[in-house]
Amino acid sequence: MNLEGFQQELVAYASEIGIDKIGFASAEPFYNLRHQLARQQQLNYQSGFEEPDLDKRTRPELLLDEAVSIISIAIAYPSKMEDAPQGMRGARRGIFSRSSWGKDYHAALKERLTLLEAFIAVHFPEARMRSMVDTGELSDRAVAERAGIGWSAKNTSIITPEFGSYVYLGEMITNIPFRYSEPMEDQCGDCRLCIDVCPTGAIVEGGQLNAQRCISFLTQTKGFLPDEFRGVIGNRLYGCDTCQTVCPKNKRKANLIHAEFTPDPEIAKPLLEPLLTISNREFKERFGYVSGSWRGKKPIQRNAILALAHFKEKSAVPALIKLLMEDERPVIRGTAAWALGKIGMPEGFEALQTVLETEQDEEVKDEIQKGLAFFAEEMKG
Incomplete structure (x- = not known):
């Protein structure tokens, strides 16, 4: 089988195993990204969760010898919750961001990337591969942009025409010289809704994020939340979707595709007061399978307390x-x-x-x- 034919088979197989988009990019260094990341560090805009070594983040050849191509994958996740419970006085509820609905995406994407690796190995025994999801050194978004999965939006998300920005991203570096996909043109135009409505002004300008002010990051910290953010966190327990929900490109993108990401309403929008006394064991049993649990129960409990204050919920006193x-x-x-x-x-x-x-x-x-x-x-x- 020639490489062109195999690449077509790989794309078809990716669809069979639940990958919604796949693209192929060069493993050349990400020079522009390195400049952006260096500037981000200078301004102290980074979250601290990232790989600190900028060379590792921007030079794929440091992560895999003889790197030639990068396969980028995207899986859509839902933006709508059916039968969502409503909070009320005496029974207030918090909310997890959409990216933490259903099964932890790290596991879901790694399973699919493992299947892709096995499929490739059968046809190319000499293939070398290294896969990663979110916590890897490379920027998932930079890879996805180069691979034509979508364009990099002003809110720093990758937006796809098919699923909006509600997609999980992962990638695989390999020594196979695949034919590269065409990158997409930016389609944000003059729109700046995401910048204007960000509750904390975290989107400094189109395409640049001050993670230190981003509610999504702040909900994951373990210390005291700075005073200036306590009034705007609302009832968010983990993450923030504001810059996505206001995006015109996300209108009518329900993405009810994969059953594993269908949220349990009582987990995605849990009652707040029971969270104050939940044990470690119960927290792990109830929330351990969602990505929003990765920092443990302490940040969730702190955020639940702030949410109850937001509602001025007297029953919680x-x-x-x-x-x-x-x-x-x-x-x-x-x-x-x-x-x-x-x-x-x-x-x-x-x-x-x-x-x-x-x-x-x-x-x-x-x-x-x-x-x-x-x-x-x-x-x-």
Whole structure:
């Protein structure tokens, strides 16, 4: 079989195993990307989750000897949830971003890439391959753009004509000289909705993101959330979809294609108050299969506390007081203190005054003072 014929067979096989788009790119260095990443580091816009070595991020030949091509794959995920439960007073709910609905995409894409590797190895025993998803050194988006999967949008997502930006990305570096796909032209035009509506101004300009201000990143941190972001996080427990939901290219892109990504509404939009007391074991059993659980329960619990404060949910006050008085984790105690102040119930005020006398952690003390300050402002008003 000639290479052209095999490439066509590979594309057909990819479709059979649930890959929605596949493209082929050169393994030449990503020179422009390196410049962008260096600038991002200079401005301290990186999240810290990335590979710090810019050469590894932009030179595929450092990751696989004799690298010639990169196969890029995309799998669509749903943007709509059927029978989504509605939160109400006394039963408030949080939300996981769409990329964390259903099965963890890291596992789903790795399974498909493993199948692709096996298929290639049968026909090309001399083939060398290295696959990665999200946590690999390469930029999934840069590879996808070069491979014609979609164009790189102003919100830094890859947008496909078929599925919008609701796609998971992965890639495989190989020594096989495939015929390369044609990159797509940018189709964002003059639209800047994603820039204008970003709740924190994280999209600095078209195609550049300050991850330190991005809610998606902030929901994954484990420390105290900076004060300026607490009022805009809303009921987000993990991730943020705002720059995607406002995008005109995502209209009518439901993508109800793969059953494994169909969300369990009680996981994707869980009740907030039960999250305050969930055990490690229960958290792993309930949420362990979704990508949003990768940082453990602490960030989710912190975000749940902030969400309850956002709703000013009075029914949560007893649980928040218990966290303030008994939880071993300073971030949880302190965030609970802040939330009690925002909710503004008298028993919360009394608890804050009581705990202030015994609390040893300075950061928690600061949060207690912030909580008490909310009560002082209310009394002035």
